[in-house]
Amino acid sequence: MNTPPASLTTVASHDRLDRTLSVAPMMEWTTRDYRAFARCLTKRTLLYTEMVTTGAILHGTPRERFLGYDDLEHPLALQLGGSDPVELAECAAIAQSWGYDEVNLNVGCPSDRVQNNLIGACLMAHPEKVADAVEAMQRAVSIPVTVKCRIGIDDQDEDADLERFIEIVAAGGCDTFIIHARKAWLQGLSPKENREVPPLNYERVYRLKRQHPDLHIGINGGIKTLTASQEHLESGVDSVMIGREAYQNPWLLADVDSRLYDARDPVMTRHEAARAFRPYLVERLAQGVKLNHVTRHLLGLFQGCPGGRRFRRHLSENAHREGAGIGVFDDALGMVDERQLDATSTSATKVAATSS
Known part of the structure; x- marks a missing residue:
């Protein structure tokens, strides 16, 4: 074994x-x-x-x-x-x-x-x-x-x-x-x-x-x-x-x-979640894993949000390219206006989104 x-x-x-x-x-x-x-x-x-x-x-x-x-x-x-x-x-x-x-x-x-x-x-x-x-x-x-x-x-x-x-x-x-x-x-x-x-x-x-x-x-x-x-x-x-x-x-x-679970949620916004994941993504890239093999799991993160389609499209069109690195992910994340989302990303809004 x-x-x-x-x-x-x-x-x-x-x-x-x-x-x-x-x-x-x-x-x-x-x-x-x-x-x-x-x-x-x-x-x-x-x-x-x-x-x-x-x-x-x-x-x-x-x-x-x-x-x-x-x-x-x-x-x-x-x-x-x-x-x-x-x-x-x-x-x-x-x-x-x-x-x-x-x-x-x-x-x-x-x-x-x-x-x-x-x-x-x-x-x-x-x-x-x-x-x-x-x-x-x-x-x-x-x-x-x-x-x-x-x-x-x-x-x-x-x-x-x-x-x-x-x-x-x-x-x-x-x-x-x-x-x-x-x-x-x-x-x-x-x-x-x-x-x-x-x-x-x-x-x-x-x-x-x-x-x-x-x-x-x-x-x-x-x-x-x-x-x-x-x-x-x-x-x-x-x-x-x-x-x-x-x-x-x-x-x-x-x-x-x-x-x-009556416990504290790890993040309050989608951008926080993406940033929390970034160190793991950098580590996987250093291990030789291709960017798109990891980022394909994040394509739905901004579903229904302004800029969400641009985020998905940028990753879909670029993350598979030879040599694609963390900059591709950062650029995709930048296509979603964080300030606009922050205005509606309270816990109450999160609850509404998951129960709609």
Whole structure:
């Protein structure tokens, strides 16, 4: 097993892990650079990696490519894709040694590529296999092992089959489930369509929580505001996971800490957030990372603001160029009038923006 960098060896106490709000694992989106930027907006939200397959961790090199992160990203969960209990247990142990705060098993991705390897949503048809995997992973680590799944797949019954899945996997030792409140159709719908076409059934998740008060039940799917998140929490679920909206409109996260955790927000304006991220960006450039690989995660920062389009266009047209450096980022930031935004960037305005 590769030895993780010394800065990554401390395992946070999972007794302090608060899942009230989390950002969903999203392929090619929730990279280490996005997560570092998200930490400029919220210190308390639980962040998830992209799904990483067991094969990538066990056989890919360097391991840093798949597991590397910055200490500032905590609390941080690794999402694993796989179904072999031995491989999943080994990967969970590796994740713990690298300092991750949680390991999550993907039982929700509908992609053809993962189905062929018995990964993702197709595992909902094999609850015993999921239970065996969870049990093996828990024997290997002391950090939490959780499951993210759908309310069903294909022609499964959303009541009986979901209940059977939860009962069997819970008997295997899992006490935390994050439920995407849509079915996944493994035939006939693309992964993108599976995020939008199957109808949302939030009430099914609420009912699941009422039926299993001893389990931690989180809800995911189509949630776009903090007001909606609070409404879900008031409906009885234990936590809320936000997906695409937290990426496309990252300013959504800017008052999570004050509204959901009764803590101080890290920044008060979008420019403050950009400046807070700048030292990290400079460090990544010094490591040889291309500017556009990092700044692509900030394109939605000034969504709906005067100058926001100029900011996005300048980065989109210039950050990929050979030799593009921090000056490109600074120039883009200068295209958004800070004084004009400051006049409306109070906490009250932030609340209005996230609940509109």
